[in-house]
Amino acid sequence: xxxxxxxxxxxxxxxxxxxxxxxxxxxxxxxxxxxxxxxxxxxxxxxxxxxxxxxxxxxxxxxxxxxxxxxxxxxxxxxxxxxxxxxxxxxxxxxxxxxxxxxxxxxxxxxxxxxxxxxxxxxxxxxxxxxxxxxxxxxxxxxxxxxxxxxxxxxxxxxxxxxxxxxxxxxxxxxxxxxxxxxxxxxxxxxxxxxxxxxxxxxxxxxxxxxxxxxxxxxxxxxxxxxxxxxxxxxxxxxxxxxxxxxxxxxxxxxxxxxxxxxxxxxxxxxxxxxxxxxxxxxxxxxxxxxxxxxxxxxxxxxxxxxxxxxxxxxxxxxxxxxxxxxxxxxxxxxxxxxxxxxxxxxxxxxxxxxxxxxxxxxxxxxxxxxxxxxx
Amino acid sequence: xxxxxxxxxxxxxxxxxxxxxxxxxxxxxxxxxxxxxxxxxxxxxxxxxxxxxxxxxxxxxxxxxxxxxxxxxxxxxxxxxxxxxxxxxxxxxxxxxxxxxxxxxxxxxxxxxxxxxxxxxxxxxxxxxxxxxxxxxxxxxxxxxxxxxxxxxxxxxxxxxxxxxxxxxxxxxxxxxxxxxxxxxxxxxxxxxxxxxxxxxxxxxxxxxxxxxxxxxxxxxxxxxxxxxxxxxxxxxxxxxxxxxxxxxxxxxxxxxxxxxxxxxxxxxxxxxxxxxxxxxxxxxxxxxxxxxxxxxxxxxxxxxxxxxxxxxxxxxxxxxxxxxxxxxxxxxxxxxxxxxxxxxxxxxxxxxxxxxxxxxxxxxxxxxxxxxxxxxxxxxxxxxxxxxxxxxxxxxxxx
Numbered sequence: 174x175x176x177x178x179x180x181x182x183x184x185x186x187x188x189x190x191x192x193x194x195x196x197x198x199x200x201x202x203x204x205x206x207x208x209x210x211x212x213x214x215x216x217x218x219x220x221x222x223x224x225x226x227x228x229x230x231x232x233x234x235x236x237x238x239x240x241x242x243x244x245x246x247x248x249x250x251x252x253x254x255x256x257x258x259x260x261x262x263x264x265x266x267x268x269x270x271x272x273x274x275x276x277x278x279x280x281x282x283x284x285x286x287x288x289x290x291x292x293x294x295x296x297x298x299x300x301x302x303x304x305x306x307x308x309x310x311x312x313x314x315x316x317x318x319x320x321x322x323x324x325x326x327x328x329x330x331x332x333x334x335x336x337x338x339x340x341x342x343x344x345x346x347x348x349x350x351x352x353x354x355x356x357x358x359x360x361x362x363x364x365x366x367x368x369x370x371x372x373x374x375x376x377x378x379x380x381x382x383x384x385x386x387x388x389x390x391x392x393x394x395x396x397x398x399x400x401x402x403x404x405x406x407x408x409x410x411x412x413x414x415x416x417x418x419x420x421x422x423x424x425x426x427x428x429x430x431x432x433x434x435x436x437x438x439x440x441x442x443x444x445x446x447x448x449x450x451x452x453x454x455x456x457x458x459x460x461x462x463x464x465x466x467x468x469x470x471x472x473x474x475x476x477x478x479x480x481x482x483x484x485x486x487x488x489x490x491x492x493x494x495x496x497x498x499x500x501x502x503x504x505x506x507x508x509x510x511x512x513x514x515x516x517x518x519x520x521x522x523x524x525x526x527x528x529x530x531x532x533x534x535x536x537x538x539x540x541x542x543x544x545x546x547x548x549x
Numbered sequence: 550x551x552x553x554x555x556x557x558x559x560x561x562x563x564x565x566x567x568x569x570x571x572x573x574x575x576x577x578x579x580x581x582x583x584x585x586x587x588x589x590x591x592x593x594x595x596x597x598x599x600x601x602x603x604x605x606x607x608x609x610x611x612x613x614x615x616x617x618x619x620x621x622x623x624x625x626x627x628x629x630x631x632x633x634x635x636x637x638x639x640x641x642x643x644x645x646x647x648x649x650x651x652x653x654x655x656x657x658x659x660x661x662x663x664x665x666x667x668x669x670x671x672x673x674x675x676x677x678x679x680x681x682x683x684x685x686x687x688x689x690x691x692x693x694x695x696x697x698x699x700x701x702x703x704x705x706x707x708x709x710x711x712x713x714x715x716x717x718x719x720x721x722x723x724x725x726x727x728x729x730x731x732x733x734x735x736x737x738x739x740x741x742x743x744x745x746x747x748x749x750x751x752x753x754x755x756x757x758x759x760x761x762x763x764x765x766x767x768x769x770x771x772x773x774x775x776x777x778x779x780x781x782x783x784x785x786x787x788x789x790x791x792x793x794x795x796x797x798x799x800x801x802x803x804x805x806x807x808x809x810x811x812x813x814x815x816x817x818x819x820x821x822x823x824x825x826x827x828x829x830x831x832x833x834x835x836x837x838x839x840x841x842x843x844x845x846x847x848x849x850x851x852x853x854x855x856x857x858x859x860x861x862x863x864x865x866x867x868x869x870x871x872x873x874x875x876x877x878x879x880x881x882x883x884x885x886x887x888x889x890x891x892x893x894x895x896x897x898x899x900x901x902x903x904x905x906x907x908x909x910x911x912x913x914x915x916x917x918x919x920x921x922x923x924x925x926x927x928x929x930x931x932x933x934x935x936x937x938x939x940x941x942x943x944x945x946x947x948x949x
Binding site for chain 1: 608610611612613614616652653654655656657658698701702713714715717718722750751752753754755757808809810869902904905906907908909
């Protein structure tokens with residue numbers, strides 16, 4: 174276990190499936206050098222096949238006794254899909270509009286299909302996924318080369334490309350299939366939680382660009398952080414498929430709202446909900462009942478009294494309310510390692526457990542003593 | 550009919566040309582061995598010896614598909630020859646492989662065929678050679694690997710950042726774009742030759758500081774592979790100036806999803822450098838067949854609880870508790886087996902990831918040293934130990 178753990182919370186009630194996070198990640202990291210097919214961040218429709226196809230059935234993770242389970246390495250054409258492009262340039266010459274490779278599969282092949290019968294009781298919600306930066310990573314346990322490590326300072330799980338020899342056991346070992354093989358460099362690569370950005374005071378690209386403001390980022394041991402409050406104080410944010418035993422550090426606020434069902438005559442069935450609780454139980458475990466109850470209770474409390482810290486956090490009035498990146502801590506770590514800590518390029522989210530006074534001022538607010546990550 | 554005759558003639562030629570001895574002879578030559586490849590004439594001088602390689606079944610990995618394919622893997626054979634001159638030693642390895650598997654830059658489920666040769670850093674004590682699977686704590690080995698591979702583009706560290714972008718994101722088109730792609734291709738390495746130092750699977754570290762001067766080639770010829778390795782007799786890692794040196798060979802079959810520990814390997818095999826004298830003790834150890842009674846040994850293994858933790862024979866249930874032994878006779882020397890019985894912590898099979906199987910602790914870490922969960926059987930009668938060693942030497946898959 175690392176000394177500290179950086180974590181992300183995603184509020185599924187607010188995700189609109191716009192894929193801005195997907196694109197932010199892709200343009201930042203995976204549109205080149207053999208990473209083209211990878212989506213370190215993807216947003217899939219649930220229920221659905223997901224990305225890669227049927228990832229939940231591909232093995233990996235640990236059994237109840239704590240032993241790594243064998244897994245399957247997905248196929249590029251069948252399970253991930255080869256990215257294709259169109260012959261835009263040739264169109265001017267009168268050519269017909271054609272993809273450059275025959276599309277076989279891709280992320281979101283089944284976007285918005287969901288389950289149930291339209292229009293009576295069809296339903297779906299969006300499930301954004303990145304690497305879970307697990308406390309007990311399946312990929313790390315599977316690696317016979319010790320090429321995967323968990324950073325001591327923030328628990329980010331990384332591949333040491335110098336040690337990696339491209340054996341791909343990590344892909345079989347990760348139950349979330351969030352580590353990928355790069356055929357061009359013959360090594361495994363994965364989400365790095367944008368650590369070079371985080372160290373510079375910037376949230377991960379997927380979180381910064383999120384238009385629905387669903388993503389909170391902070392340290393789990395920082396009691397002032399939004400992630401601490403959502404995960405530990407209110408217990409409304411839960412790990413995805415915790416039954417895989419990897420102790421994921423990306424948490425989800427389960428969807429609490431779903432439309433009512435229609436009867437055979439197209440009339441509303443009062444107090445009905447389209448989203449079966451069993452689906453949420455499968456994803457987030459039995460704790461999901463308590464989480465939904467807390468969310469509903471707090472919503473009610475807010476309606477009645479106008480007060481609820483939890484609702485304030487989830488509404489996220491300011492984007493800066495969503496991140497506590499503890500830049501001072503990273504600077505300290507850099508100094509301890511004999512590196513030259515660079516000044517943060519963005520101080521809006523620099524506050525954190527180890528950030529002392531003096532780091533509160535920032536140029537975006539004209540130096541009005543704004544405390545980053547605090548309330549307004 | 551003519552074809553049949555030809556086949557028969559070829560078969561008999563191979564039968565006579567390849568010695569069935571377990572000792573490889575390195576023939577002394579005056580030729581330059583600095584950079585020899587498999588199609589060089591110099592190999593006409595080599596005496597080919599057949600060696601048997603057994604599937605690695607000590608450690609099991611977590612690739613479901615690969616495990617299914619290799620469940621009943623049989624042993625394979627290869628021919629090996631060696632030459633040496635005043636400063637270099639060179640090896641040629643030939644093995645049959647009906648499918649040519651190489652990795653490509655656009656496919657994620659392909660694994661390359663290839664071979665590796667392993668040398669012990671210190672072979673002065675034949676009773677304590679490094680563990681066959683990439684050495685062991687305090688007993689390092691150097692491994693030279695050669696795989697046929699498609700261009701692998703490793704941009705890191707070369708300062709060619711401008712070529713690390715997607716061509717679609719450049720403002721280049723037409724001829725400029727073609728030139729850009731050409732440059733990117735030229736930056737790729739087609740040769741997957743690697744050299745490693747290791748004290749166990751997981752410690753394997755590539756030699757990247759330029760101190761390694763080995764040269765390995767590989768090519769698909771007919772229905773199989775021919776690979777060569779030439780290396781200095783003495784470098785920073787090993788000194789091979791001896792009458793006998795222990796060498797181990799590993800072969801990967803990409804068609805069976807082979808990579809890393811999913812491989813075939815020989816035990817430490819003696820290479821006799823023609824014209825040099827000495828190393829009798831090492832030669833004896835490498836070729837020793839225990840004089841114990843294997844049938845009695847099987848009984849003793851049962852009585853002493855070996856089967857409680859180890860899979861002994863192919864038909865026994867797999868057991869995560871201890872290293873699988875169903876091919877141990879194929880790649881362990883009698884001396885290694887004796888040592889492991891009496892002092893299990895001397896070599897704790899590396900590669901086993903404790904984190905992956907936390908409920909089967911093969912070993913515990915005490916002061917940073919791996920201490921085996923297996924008790925030492927040093928209290929057994931010498932004859933029992935010998936019988937068990939003889940039994941273990943019989944445990945190996947048959948040749949395909």
